[in-house]
Amino acid sequence: MSAVYDWLLASASSHEPVQGVLLGLNWTLAESAGGCGFAFSPRQVPRTLGWAGTLAGRPAGELRPWLRSWDAAEAAVGLAVLNAGINARSPCLGEAMPLRGAAPGHLRVFEHFRAQLDGQRVAVIGHYPGLERLWHDLDYQCLERNPQDGDLPDSAAEFVLPQADWVFVTASSLANQTLPRLLELSRQARVVLMGPSLPWLEGWRDFGVDYLAGVRVLDAAAAYRVVAEGGGTRLFAGPVEYALLALNP
Structure with missing residues (x-):
């Protein structure tokens, strides 16, 4: 670790x-x-x-x-x-492609990759509000430390991730010390490391990460206000936007 x-x-x-x-x-x-x-x-x-x-x-x-x-x-x-x-x-952030589309800002990563996931075994680490509607036609498994309806507990990672073709991993797992094990279990999969908690570093490829999907700050003052006032997904409604960088295309 x-x-x-x-x-x-x-x-x-x-x-x-x-x-x-x-x-x-x-x-x-x-x-x-x-x-x-x-x-x-x-x-x-x-x-x-x-x-x-x-x-x-x-x-x-x-x-x-x-x-x-x-x-x-x-x-x-x-x-x-x-x-x-x-x-x-970060030079990586300068190279990353902004993700813009019809989906709510916090779901743009999932919107971007949707077309590549038909017939694939897909696992998502972390519960993303609204993903069940965006991916209503896709069979995927969500693993969550505090499971909600339809989620699996994070302990299921030991069984689910080695069988997955694609794994979307929240970078917040860095803070709870679980990311190294999650990446180890996902070695055979295409791995997308994502979220505002992401450090934009090219060296993630050495740990089996294929794509970085972090945020670019558009308005720091607005980001501060949203965080101060308890905002969650609201952070993506102007203050920041998702951007994507392929490390192992």
Whole structure:
């Protein structure tokens, strides 16, 4: 597991201070190195966080290692700070193709790949609201840590992923420490690593990732407001847009 995290932390070289961190209901946002980075917020956060009010002004290099923490709030902060530094300067993001279409913004990745999935065994890691309507004609399996109707528990990954032809993996699995195992189980599949939590790095291909589908920030101030006001999929309605880069076409 440590290889992925060692590589990610070594890829972030910015020592600039963190301007601010916002731990929202759905997204965690960090501002650093002239950019903003996201992570999916933990579902449960203690009422007392010993570091609350102390993060702004601290060096980014001091907070990035929190990504390794088993404390969900610390891991979200670490990932958001990591993304703020990497994604602000990423050549990969500059090469990525914006995804525009008829589907709601948070579902554009699934809309883009739909035509390639007929007759394929498809697994999606993470519950995406509205996907069941967009892919109503496709037989796929959704694995989710907090399962909703029709989802499988994330423990089913050990059985489902080795049989899949395509796997769509939420990058938020970085913060809960499950991504390395998910990628290992998906070695035989075409893998799309996706979501606002994605660090835009070409080296993902060395871990079996075929496509990067992360976000490009269009309006940082609007993104801050959406996160501050508890927004989830609303983030994709103007503040950010999905973009796609093929690593192994």
